[in-house]
Amino acid sequence: MDRRAAFFALAALICAVLVPLAEEEFRTLTICVGATYLVLALASFFDHRSRPR
Amino acid sequence: MEDATLIFVVVVALGFDFVNGFHDAANSIATVVSTRVLTPRQAVAWAASFNFIAFLVFGTHVATTIAKDVVEQGVLSIGVIFAGLVGAIVWDLITFWFGLPTSSSHALVGGMAGAAVAKGGFDVLVSEGLRKIGLFIILSPLIGLAVGLILTVVISWAFFRVRRLDRLNKGFRRGQLVSAAAFSLGHGANDAQKTMGIILALLIAGGHVADNGEVPLWVVLAAHTAIGLGTLAGGWRIVKTMGSKITRLQPAGGVAAETAAAATLFFTSAAGVPVSTTHTITGAIVGVGAARRLSAVRWGVAGRVVWAWVLTIPGAFLISALTYYAVEAFA
Numbered sequence: 001m002d003r004r005a006a007f008f009a010l011a012a013l014i015c016a017v018l019v020p021l022a023e024e025e026f027r028t029l030t031i032c033v034g035a036t037y038l039v040l041a042l043a044s045f046f047d048h049r050s051r052p053r
Numbered sequence: 054m055e056d057a058t059l060i061f062v063v064v065v066a067l068g069f070d071f072v073n074g075f076h077d078a079a080n081s082i083a084t085v086v087s088t089r090v091l092t093p094r095q096a097v098a099w100a101a102s103f104n105f106i107a108f109l110v111f112g113t114h115v116a117t118t119i120a121k122d123v124v125e126q127g128v129l130s131i132g133v134i135f136a137g138l139v140g141a142i143v144w145d146l147i148t149f150w151f152g153l154p155t156s157s158s159h160a161l162v163g164g165m166a167g168a169a170v171a172k173g174g175f176d177v178l179v180s181e182g183l184r185k186i187g188l189f190i191i192l193s194p195l196i197g198l199a200v201g202l203i204l205t206v207v208i209s210w211a212f213f214r215v216r217r218l219d220r221l222n223k224g225f226r227r228g229q230l231v232s233a234a235a236f237s238l239g240h241g242a243n244d245a246q247k248t249m250g251i252i253l254a255l256l257i258a259g260g261h262v263a264d265n266g267e268v269p270l271w272v273v274l275a276a277h278t279a280i281g282l283g284t285l286a287g288g289w290r291i292v293k294t295m296g297s298k299i300t301r302l303q304p305a306g307g308v309a310a311e312t313a314a315a316a317t318l319f320f321t322s323a324a325g326v327p328v329s330t331t332h333t334i335t336g337a338i339v340g341v342g343a344a345r346r347l348s349a350v351r352w353g354v355a356g357r358v359v360w361a362w363v364l365t366i367p368g369a370f371l372i373s374a375l376t377y378y379a380v381e382a383f384a
Binding site (some may be wrong): 004007021022025029032 | 192196
């Protein structure tokens with residue numbers, strides 16, 4: 001289990017929850033931060049999987 | 054008599070700003086001190102200078118948000134603002150005593166809200182403004198963390214072929230002077246404006262400035278001077294927590310963390326959002342540590358910090374509400 005990927009995925013989930021609560025002017029920012037964490041979660045997951053054990 | 058009370062509360066507000074500089078000086082200089090780029094004495098002087106000149110760079114949007122978007126203007130009186138300030142200062146001093154890097158900004162918001170609710174009930178809270186502040190309580194450390202992590206990865210990729218590590222570190226040590234200055238600039242801009250907002254609210258409540266009035270220049274200068282002097286006085290307990298207990302930093306990591314936090318503060322100050330400089334730099338430091346591996350972050354310390362964040366608004370809220378009742382009883 002890659003704990004770092006799980007941490008980033010949780011951060012992406014928090015941002016997703018915040019999107020409907022955010023004011024219109026900050027909605028795009030919230031989406032961008034969430035998308036960044038999703039990319040980081042995927043990158044961390046594949047990085048962890050590709051490492052020789 | 055009322056003017057004398059107003060002057061007294063303005064002095065208390067500037068005292069809060071001083072404590073804020075004192076409390077948060079650690080955020081600006083912890084990484085510079087922990088990576089031994091500057092001595093503690095040089096570092097506080099460096100940070101204080103950039104705290105002070107921040108007024109030349111940024112507007113007063115954050116001040117306006119604090120003065121007008123936390124509680125309804127009608128409920129603001131000298132007593133409410135005084136009680137709010139007392140709650141924030143007492144909370145800051147309690148957390149300072151325990152060496153916890155909590156947010157002076159959230160203490161201020163919690164304090165203002167507590168005193169206003171004690172006077173006028175929960176209806177006086179401005180939900181739109183509090184929603185904006187609440188959103189960035191979560192977003193600002195997350196943005197700092199992501200930018201800090203990405204910058205660390207970019208720096209690692211850019212310099213992984215370099216064999217002369219001593220020369221590379223020397224370069225980043227110089228770079229840290231710039232990144233620490235940028236962070237201090239952001240700190241001065243966002244945090245000094247919170248005091249400006251309080252004084253603006255006081256002046257509006259006292260009838261010295263119109264409801265839609267701007268922040269007077271003397272308020273801007275006084276707030277930046279107070280935070281600069283507070284930073285000069287320094288806060289060493291928190292330097293230790295921020296600089297080495299969350300994760301061990303190298304000069305390159307220090308540059309990444311401070312640049313990430315400075316970028317977040319520049320954005321939020323321009324957008325008029327009062328954020329916690331403490332949350333932002335803590336997120337950025339965690340991001341730098343997490344770029345290596347998640348276990349490089351000492352989660353026990355980070356968790357203690359998170360608990361202090363969770364308790365800040367309710368803690369300051371409660372102290373301010375009690376202070377307001379005491380003020381009312383004795384006034």
